[in-house]
Amino acid sequence: MLRLEQVSKIYHRGSASIIGVDRVSLEVAAGEFCAFMGPSGCGKSTLLNLVAGLDSPTSGEIVLNGRPTARFSSDDWTRIRREEIGIVFQSFHLVPGLSAEENVAFPLLLRGERGGTMLRRVEEVLDLVGMNHRRRHRPGELSGGEQQRVAIARAVVHGPKLVVADEPTGNLDSQQGAAVVDLLRTLADQDRRTVLLATHSGEAAGSAHYVWTMRDGRLIERVASNLLSLGL
Numbered sequence: 628m629l630r631l632e633q634v635s636k637i638y639h640r641g642s643a644s645i646i647g648v649d650r651v652s653l654e655v656a657a658g659e660f661c662a663f664m665g666p667s668g669c670g671k672s673t674l675l676n677l678v679a680g681l682d683s684p685t686s687g688e689i690v691l692n693g694r695p696t697a698r699f700s701s702d703d704w705t706r707i708r709r710e711e712i713g714i715v716f717q718s719f720h721l722v723p724g725l726s727a728e729e730n731v732a733f734p735l736l737l738r739g740e741r742g743g744t745m746l747r748r749v750e751e752v753l754d755l756v757g758m759n760h761r762r763r764h765r766p767g768e769l770s771g772g773e774q775q776r777v778a779i780a781r782a783v784v785h786g787p788k789l790v791v792a793d794e795p796t797g798n799l800d801s802q803q804g805a806a807v808v809d810l811l812r813t814l815a816d817q818d819r820r821t822v823l824l825a826t827h828s829g830e831a832a833g834s835a836h837y838v839w840t841m842r843d844g845r846l847i848e849r850v851a852s853n854l855l856s857l858g859l
C-alpha cells in the first residue's frame with residue numbers, strides 16, 4: 628500500500644542544511660499499524676508529512692497504492708487527501724463554532740455529499756469513536772480525549788485507506804491517550820486501514836503492530852510492539 632525508497636528531506640536555511648529525513652526505505656502493507664518512535668527532531672513529523680503530501684521529498688521515491696507520488700500535481704494531492712488519506716494532529720484542529728457532528732460531516736460536505744446517507748455515515752463514525760452521545764456538543768464543551776476522538780471520526784468519515792496520526796496523544800493524559808491509540812488499532816484491525824503513528828511515547832507505540840525507532844532522520848530498527856514494554 629505504501630513504499631518508500633531512499634527518501635530524504637533536506638531543509639536549507641541560509642548556508643545550513645538540516646536533515647529532516649535521511650534515506651528512509653520501508654514498506655507498509657494494507658491493514659498494518661506502524662508506529663515511528665524517537666526523540667524530538669528525529670524526523671517523525673517530516674516523514675508523515677511526506678507520505679501525506681504536505682511536504683515533498685528532496686530525493687527518493689514514495690509509492691502510494693502503486694502510484695509514484697512525484698507525479699501528483701497539487702490538485703491531485705488535494706483530491707487524494709480528500710478521498711484516500713485521513714490525517715490526525717496533536718492539536719485537534721476542530722472548528723470551534725461547529726458541533727462534533729458538524730465537524731465530522733465537514734469533509735463529506737466538501738465532497739458535495741448531502742442528505743440521509745451522509746448523516747448516517749456521520750452517525751456511524753461517531754458510534755465507532757464512542758461520541759454519538761456528545762454529537763451536539765462543540766469542541767470547547769468536550770475533554771481533550773473526546774475532541775481527539777471526534778478528530779479521528781472526521782479523519783475517517785470519508786473512508787480513507789491510509790490514516791496518518793502525528794502525536795495524537797501529545798495533549799492527552801495517559802488514559803485518554805490509551806483510548807485514542809486503541810481506536811487507531813481498531814481502524815487497522817477491523818477496517819483494514821493502514822495506520823501510521825508518530826509518537827514519543829512507548830506506551831502509545833505499544834498499540835501498533837510494530838514500531839520503527841528513528842534517530843537523526845534515519846530508521847534505526849523495526850521492533851515488535853510487544854517487546855517495547857520489556858525495554859528491548
Ligand SMILES: Nc1ncnc2c1ncn2[C@@H]1O[C@H](COP(=O)(O)OP(=O)(O)OP(=O)(O)O)[C@@H](O)[C@H]1O
Binds near residue numbers: 638645647648667
Ligand atoms: N520547515 C522546516 N525547516 C527547517 N527545518 C525543519 C523544518 N521542519 C522540520 N525541520 C527540522 O527537521 C528535523 C526533523 O523534524 P521533525 O519535526 O520531523 O521531528 P520530530 O521527530 O517530528 O520532532 P517532534 O517529536 O519534536 O515533533 C528537525 O531537526 C527539525 O528542526
